[in-house]
Amino acid sequence: MNLLKKCMAEFIGTFVLVFFACGTAAVVGCSAENGTGYLLTALAFGLVIVAMAYSIGNVSGCHINPAVSIAMLVSGKLSVKDFIGYLISQFAGATTGAAVLMAFVGKDSGLGANALYQGNIALSLLIEVILTFVFVIAILGVTSKKENSSVSGIVIGLTLTLVHILGISFTGTSVNPARSFGPALFVGGEALANVWVFLVAPLVGGVLAALVYKFLTGSKTE
Numbered sequence: 435m436n437l438l439k440k441c442m443a444e445f446i447g448t449f450v451l452v453f454f455a456c457g458t459a460a461v462v463g464c465s466a467e468n469g470t471g472y473l474l475t476a477l478a479f480g481l482v483i484v485a486m487a488y489s490i491g492n493v494s495g496c497h498i499n500p501a502v503s504i505a506m507l508v509s510g511k512l513s514v515k516d517f518i519g520y521l522i523s524q525f526a527g528a529t530t531g532a533a534v535l536m537a538f539v540g541k542d543s544g545l546g547a548n549a550l551y552q553g554n555i556a557l558s559l560l561i562e563v564i565l566t567f568v569f570v571i572a573i574l575g576v577t578s579k580k581e582n583s584s585v586s587g588i589v590i591g592l593t594l595t596l597v598h599i600l601g602i603s604f605t606g607t608s609v610n611p612a613r614s615f616g617p618a619l620f621v622g623g624e625a626l627a628n629v630w631v632f633l634v635a636p637l638v639g640g641v642l643a644a645l646v647y648k649f650l651t652g653s654k655t656e
Contacts, residue, residue: 443490445527447498452531455479456546480595487587499610501640508644528616545617547625548606566639608632
């Protein structure tokens with residue numbers, strides 16, 4: 435599969451993630467006090483992954499997340515050229531998704547943007563690293579064997595749902611720099627000022643997951 439088609443798939447997947455999942459957060463609310471909206475938001479993120487995994491997964495692998503792509507790069511499963519293409523496509527898809535979403539719900543809805551936990555940068559970085567680590571190491575594990583291909587999308591989607599169920603009450607759960615950047619760009623203010631936390635932490639979590647998984651399995655970078 436050529437890089438252009440892979441990048442188109444990553445653009446579409448990340449667009450869908452932001453429009454549907456962040457859109458759900460914007461529409462139903464995702465505060466811990468609002469139980470129904472909280473769970474619907476977590477499920478929306480997980481279900482998007484399931485839907486995209488079984489539609490574009492055979493084209494690009496359905497990363498739709500720079501943290502996943504950097505883990506694949508570190509693991510030797512993605513070239514530098516493809517990584518750069520994926521990164522551009524993911525951020526473009528997320529930004530476009532946020533722009534279209536804003537046309538429907540307006541930026542006052544928050545667009546599902548992330549926020550610091552109690553204004554604390556250190557704790558926000560820590561929780562995002564942990565959440566991303568768990569999400570990415572699950573991806574690396576379930577995709578390591580071809581016989582898992584029929585269920586990998588479900589496992590990855592459920593894992594993303596899991597990390598959202600915990601993480602929403604802290605930061606709104608990013609675990610995805612592109613997903614955070616798109617909404618923050620249009621919401622502006624504190625969301626944009628603090629978006630660097632949600633760019634850095636998931637990337638760190640993704641790299642750590644790749645390194646730890648390589649150590650646990652004894653695999654080597656190709």
